[in-house]
Amino acid sequence: MTATTAHLTADDHAAIARELDALRAEITADLGDRDAAYIHRVIRTQRALEIGGRALLLASSLPPAWVAGTAALALAKILENMEIGHNVMHGQWDWMRDPKIHSMTWEWDNVSPAEQWKHSHNVVHHTFTNILGRDKDVGYGILRVAPEQPWHPMYLAQPLVNVLLAMFFEYGVAVHDLEIDKVLAGTDDPEETRAKLAAIKRKIRRQWAKDYLAFPLLSGPQFLSTLAANFTANAVRNVWAHMVIFCGHFPGDVEVFTEDRLDGETKGEWYVRQLVGSANISGGWLLHLMTGNLSHQIEHHLFPDLPSNRYAEIAPRVRDLCARYGLPYHTGPLPRQVASTWKKIVRYAFPGPRRPRRPEPAPAAAPVAA
Template identity: 60%
Template sequence: MTAIQKLDDNPTAHLTPEDIEAFGAEIEAIRQEVLAKRGASDAAYIRRMIAFQRWLEVGSRVTLLASVFPPAFVAGTAGLTVAKILENMEIGHNVLHGQWDWMRDPKIHSTTWDWDNATPAEAWKHSHNELHHTYTNVLGKDNDLGYSIMRVDEDQRWHPFFLAQPLWNALNACFFEYGIAAYDLQLGKYLPMKKEDRPEHFTKGVTAALKKIRKQATKDYVVHPLVAAPFGGFLPTLAANFIANVGRNIWSHSVIMCGHFPEGVAVFEKTSIEGETKAEWYLRQGLGSANISGSKLMHIMSGNLSHQIEHHLFPDLNSNRLAEVAPKVRAVFEKYGLPYATGSFPRQLGSAWHKVFRLSLPNGWLATTTPRTAPKRMAQLYRMSTGGRKARKAIQAELDAAAA
């Protein structure tokens, strides 16, 4: 599998161990600087954000009472979509990260917060905070990397199953909250087991997830449509909630794709993190993430995950400070000659989707396919898809030679 230390153009090859430790010390100094000065203004920010989001949701749901009229339907649906995005991205994701635990406010704390999402908070905190942020982009350790259903690296052996990964990714985008709930439970690992062989934590996790999904579905697809029914708005309100949920899911999925999957983001072997120091962890987080450039509104709507590099360096740092530290972090990367992946939302999203399509095909297939070679390449793809492992290996050797 491709690891950063095996790349032909290794972006860290020029760094000595002493350089890496110095790099880590400068990054840690940026974190400590912000921790020392956060206070009342930060607390006021998150309280204002929560109040705004709740009033926006209430106002949108009241508007949807008249959703039988098209202007009310459009306004209510748009407002509800934005409210759900804010609740998940700038509020829920960041509160559950523990970014606001320092306030000691029991109402805004990672141990008490519940969010408008199919995944139970405790399950998400384990898979995201404890696993993903510890093992960022480590193949076989970070389940967020392709969500266990996609090929994410050239040295992962190609199989015909991966031809469908653009479709899986599109479906995952539309129903992202349920995909996250499924992968948090590791359904692919435990469902094939006999019922009596499944661990107790899996059974409890399934029960908790189903309970949460039932609660969310009842609220969005039963309670609120019934409230609007006397005004003739049952079906429009039902549709508005569905559109808002799908819109929120596609946006969340897109932001996360931009932060972890564009071309140029590094992927790592398991062995590359053995004996990893804090400075080396900082280095991996920075090289395994990518930012999105844009306006302040873009940053808020993304939960400040547009500053994905900074978020991965400082996952417990409150999100409203990431824009402040980003230029300082970038300066440190430039000082040590390290790539700092950033780009506009369309550019990063396009790059991520290009990678999804590229890796759905055998290595070298896309790069060597031209109008002249297309018939031959299609025939090879057919033989690789219908033949056995031996046939795939032989044709892959041809593609490798053509690409070289």
């Protein structure tokens, strides 16, 4: 129970679960050709951008070719990571039974091995969303983003740490499933950790061989300018992904929870935790596309394996449900969400404040004498 959800009764939670389950069933029953056409169209666009960008960078010593090629490659990497890779690996397109676009076979253009990402993200994060001590996405283990997190002097550096994390975000994601806190405490499984590290190293070698060796070599004497273009495209993708993901989890009054929240948690309570623990980014179709529709983070947390192109049509109904049950629906334009997130990161680099204690249950009414 939190201050924003204390008014909900057990019947309210049950009703919320029934309504959202029905919404999910409705969308699932309606999936078909237009959804398949959408993801195929996005994949064709992404591949055209990558091929065009790589071709332009064969002449990367020419400034116009370098700028255009780098921009096209950055856009291709953003689309592949956000709207394709992230969502395919969520199983959003498994219903198509297409082995080329399936969560079990997709390996994305990123240094993080797909299998490790699917565990840390699909299993851990989406099960324990915003549960302190269970959801490693709360500050990614290196940032303090809520007053419930104990302060430590190391957090004084977190504004700078966050800048570095944004630039090299794919590497932060790559080591996320290692659970560094357990490794440092010596409570991890050494064999499992070694196996995960070996997989990460293989993936890094593969990505570096492609972006920082093979394609620069193809450009011959323009090796260094093409190398710089590939590094820039990766950095742009990393900063964009970091910004979108942080704006979906940390701005404004997005809530975190303690582990006792999980005790006897019902389906309706799980849904409510997703609603109050997420934030959207308002904007048009192009913004939604380039964020992988994680601009609809609330809807994504409610229905992580529904195709992302359906979130926009679900959103008004979810917002209406929140209004009817007196729940916040956190949303705002990108600049406001970015500013709100950075405000938290800077503020919580310093000690305090403390959140108000959770409301105590109302005492039972005294029995009326006969």
